[in-house]
Ligand SMILES: [Zn+2]
């Protein structure tokens with residue numbers, strides 16, 4: 001049977017059915033659409049500027065995110081005169097190594113991981129001489145984090161699922177895949193044969209399985225619905241939030257947030273001193 005034509009260009013055979021839009025896409029058009037979304041996530045941050053260095057970090061929440069972000073952002077960075085630097089612990093293909101203090105290796109609640117990764121991103125970016133860092137966190141993960149915060153009774157963590165950029169210890173940290181669903185990232189990585197890369201910790205989702213079981217078979221729409229309600233709640237919370245965590249940049253705290261204080265992230269102990 002002949003493959004359907006790409007719904008975007010109408011010329012090439014489609015390689016991937018994007019369930020979020022219902023459109024069959026060729027690899028070229030999928031690539032173009034993902035690249036546009038990544039670029040959009042940087043707009044307004046002022047990070048893609050001539051002479052600037054941007055660090056791209058791995059995230060345990062999306063194993064292919066680092067390679068996908070790097071590959072798709074490279075052409076725009078080049079034409080803007082900015083430099084991209086991939087920064088990762090050992091075991092990943094990256095231009096700069098930022099080894100993690102081994103006392104932090106382990107499994108944590110996903111809501112703690114997102115904050116831990118922001119602190120790692122800021123420290124590692126600084127090590128690489130970058131003023132901004134990109135963490136490849138995707139839209140699906142953000143909506144699952146919203147569910148974790150709601151059902152786990154950690155309402156102050158709703159903000160982590162709704163905000164896509166933070167200032168962490170003077171470094172701008174943005175989520176490069178915040179408007180892309182996880183399955184499109186995975187499909188693109190598979191079609192291009194990209195390598196996975198994750199930091200040495202794992203995220204545990206305790207409540208999202210409930211949500212996944214009730215949304216089964218109904219595509220990603222409800223995930224986006226979850227994200228929209230998390231954003232609304234977050235706006236309400238942000239209105240009365242004062243201060244932000246000195247370590248991970250989460251709004252609504254004086255001093256340190258519970259994650260940074262529990263994991264001791266304030267003392268710059270994330271990177272290995274070896
Ligand atoms: Zn196409």
Ligand SMILES: [Zn+2]
Pocket residue numbers: 115245246247248249250256257258259260261
């Ligand atoms: Zn914090």
